[in-house]
Amino acid sequence: MGVGRRNLFVSLVAALAARGQILDQDPAHSRRHQTDTTDEARLPDGKSQKDAIAREDYKQSMKDADALVTAAESLRDEIKNAGSHIVSVSSLRKTEEIEKLARKIRGRLKA
Numbered sequence: 888m889g890v891g892r893r894n895l896f897v898s899l900v901a902a903l904a905a906r907g908q909i910l911d912q913d914p915a916h917s918r919r920h921q922t923d924t925t926d927e928a929r930l931p932d933g934k935s936q937k938d939a940i941a942r943e944d945y946k947q948s949m950k951d952a953d954a955l956v957t958a959a960e961s962l963r964d965e966i967k968n969a970g971s972h973i974v975s976v977s978s979l980r981k982t983e984e985i986e987k988l989a990r991k992i993r994g995r996l997k998a
Contacts (some may be wrong), residue, residue: 944995955988 928936962981969975 944998948992948995951988951992955985955992958988961975 930936957979962978962985962996965975965978965981969978
């Protein structure tokens with residue numbers, strides 16, 4: 888390596904190192920890279936709003952799942968009692984109710 892190239896290389900390394908130190912000292916740069924949890928929305932009692940929403944979604948999903956099981960068991964009993972070639976209107980309504988509950992649960996789980 889020639890003297891000119893070596894000086895260019897050393898000055899380039901020094902410039903990059905100085906730039907790195909400047910970026911580390913820059914408050915705006917350091918704020919961008921910190922994970923600050925104070926930006927998270929809080930409820931008046933200090934709890935996380937996300938956690939509260941997740942808890943309520945879980946409770947509602949469990950209620951809907953229980954209703955789904957009840958509706959499915961009821962539909963099974965109606966089909967058993969109806970006979971082999973008969974489909975009642977209430978059975979069709981129960982299938983629609985089951986679909987609606989399943990969509991609600993799926994929507995909450997995807998969110």
